[in-house]
Amino acid sequence: MQMPVAVSVLWLLLVTGSLVGANFARVEEKLEALLDTETQLIDELRDYIERLELQLEEIQRETSAIEEIHSQVDNVEEYMGNPLNVLTILKRFESVWPRLEQQANATYLFDLGEGFSDRGITLPTEEDYEESLSQLLHLQSVYELESASLSLGVVNGLKLGSAMSWGDCLEVARKSDFSVARFWLETALEKLPSASENSTESHRERESGRVQILEATLNIEYRAGDLSRALETAEQLLLLLPMNQNVQKAKRKIEKALAKKELPKGKGQKSKTKTKVSKSTEQLLIEELCRGATQETTTGSRFNHCHLEGSTPWSLLQPARLEFLSSDPHIVLHHNVLTPKQVDQMLELIDEVEGLKGVTYQPLKLSKMGQKKLRRIPNLLGYEAGDQDPWMARRYGHEHTTKLEDNAELKHAARAMLNLQSPGMGGAVVFPQLELGVNVPRGSVLHWHTRSAGGSSSEWDYRTGVAVCPVLLGVQMSAWSGLN
Structure with missing residues (x-):
């Protein structure tokens, strides 16, 4: 079993x-x-x-x-x-x-x-298992993870977990859309005991597994409207189970459906798949940026400067390392704003928020002491302390989905994101309209303007809409604030 x-x-x-x-x-x-x-x-x-x-x-x-x-x-x-x-x-x-x-x-x-x-x-619980399976398929879709590599516990060339059995792959296929399920079914077939293993137990498992995989393939192909491939699968099943009445009945049903089909092959399948909710162009672009940012450890900016600001005593003694990512709109990455020790202290000042359930992230509360320790960051970004909203902490894990945040709903002139804990993989901040993906290092601040430079103060710059990519490994903790 x-x-x-x-x-x-x-x-x-x-x-x-x-x-x-x-x-x-x-x-x-x-x-x-x-x-x-x-x-x-x-x-x-x-x-x-x-x-x-x-x-x-x-x-x-x-x-x-x-x-x-x-x-x-x-x-x-x-x-x-x-x-x-x-x-x-x-x-x-x-x-x-x-x-x-x-x-x-x-x-x-x-x-x-x-x-x-x-x-x-x-x-x-069974619900835990179903949700975990759904989350795995979501990550596979966003990052285009290959089923064969994923089944070996390998993600982007890194060994992250143990290998899956053919039964595991079959179970994932049953929960997947047809476009993904067929790869899991192929992987399941490849994981069956080889014909060179002559033991009775291996032979029995190979024959039983092949029947189960073909039965699942037949069901998935038929539901997807791919009748031609479903018929081929039914014929393969009949070679293994020539007297099986259910397979014979399914084969007759498929042949009847093909005979009544007036449209050419492929066209009918296309109309069938149209009923599925397709991803928007913006969502596809976000996923492409997430995949690109996963492969890079830095933003790749050519504008990396050491900036010395003498307006305050503390800034005079602490040069800032700035990475200019965009001039219009203004997007800057401030490196090493907090030391590793300061970041560890900040993580201890994060409290849980009861009764809140985030869709794209889990909201958390930063204690009063934590708010106090972050008061100097607005000065670093060129703002007065009174122009800043309270910092709100967020937790991103692999269970959270990617969604574009609409800055138009906010009244801020700018936003800031302080990364307190970097994930092992994933979690980049992406600006789809700018085709920009940023991996914010631990202890660094990403700062961007949300209002058009040439317009009124209330005119929102649609290019500053951001999304946070799903976390592939580990957890990302960050603090967000609006600046006026």
Whole structure:
């Protein structure tokens, strides 16, 4: 039997991702609880195996003793003529064999579902699993991750998790759109035991797995409207299951649908796929920028300057390293605004927000002490302290989707984003209208104007709409503020 999809091992991705809307502290608590559960399950399995081994040793001793007695029987009639032998045989059937049968059939309680329900052990729910699978498919879509590499636990050339079985790949395919499902189905076929493995178990698994994969392929192709390929799949299935009535019925149904089809092949399929919600041009551009930013560790700007501002004593003593990303609109990356020690202190000053559920990020609250420590940043950006809105902390994880933030809804003249914790992969800030993707380093501030330079103060510059890419690995923590 195949185990469920191993995406929890792939990013830690899919266990923490199953808790959409939960605060990050509770996510970590549940993850730790699940890891504790696995530790207990491993320990109990080891105990179970040890008990079975002891049980088998006892059965083996009893069997060897009976075999030794049995081997001494040269003549059945002569042996049965001895009343002591008859008594011994009858005794064995009365006491020994029933006991051996009981030992052979005995099991120790190890019920993953109901057996642990009364013991306070944390277990993932079916909903957790479904959401994790959905999040994996979202990340695959945004970053165009290959199914074959993903199934090996490899993302962008980095080994992030364990390999998936053919059953895992099949389960992902069943939850995917047709355009993605076919790659997962191909990967599942490639992961079946090879024909060179001549063991009976491998042969049985290979034949059973091939049937399951073809059945899923037939169902997916038929629902997608690809009748020609569905017919080919049905014919392949009939070679393996020539007497299967369900497959025969499906084949007749497909042939009938093809016969009634008046439109040329391919055109009918196109009209079928039109019912699916397609991505907008802007969303496709955002995803392209996210993929490009994932491959780069820096923004690639050629305008990297050391700026010395003498308007205040602290700025005179602290030159700023500026990276000019755009002059119109004004976008600048201020490097090394906070030291690593200061960033660690800021992370300790972030509080949870109860009752809020973000779609593109999880909102958090920065304590009063945290607000106080960040008062000097507006001066660094050329603003008075009173022109700044309070800083709001955000947490981005792989469970959050990408959505363009409409600055038109805000009344700020500019915005600032301070990165407090960089993810292992992903999480870039992108400006789709400018085709610009920025990986903000830890302790640095991204600053951009949201109003047109030549217009009135209330005229919003649509080019400054931003989106934050999904996090592929780890967690991104940041603080955002509006500047007036």
